[in-house]
Amino acid sequence: MKEVILHTAEYAKARLFSSEKAYTAATFAVAALFATFAPDIAAHAQTTAFGTGICAAVKIVTSDAGKAVATAAIITIAIGALLGRVSWGMAVMIAAGIAGTFAAPQIAEWVASQSGGTGGGGFCE
Secondary structure, eight states, X not given: OOOOOOOHHHHHHHHHOSSHHHHHHHHHHHHHHHHHHHHHHHHTGGGSHHHHHHHHHHHHHTSHHXXXXXXXXXXXXXXXXXXXXXXXXXXXXXXXXXXXXXXXXXXXXXXXHHTTSOOSSOSOO
16 A cells, blocks of 8 residues: 655645635635735844844845855756756756845845835845
């Protein structure tokens, strides 16, 4: 007998939600809740030890060392895609993920300013 192991998201889909529509609705509800409270969370980010730690991690990732690692990752995945070892879809997803990582502070400020938060002041300064 082979045992089937489901990932967390697949398990939630299979057990908690009876249809794809219910799963999609729940996902959007969680995203809406996060978007509603994101400005308040971000405004108090540096007043807690957790917020200070996250801001330190953001600064490390977006520093010159983080850019060097991202450059090496892009070069490696591009060579893999050219040699046919990695699909082009995966290469594009990785490149988009790296771009999103470096654009995250600007995106967070934009979302906060659009939803009534402080915005423009920078969360991790």
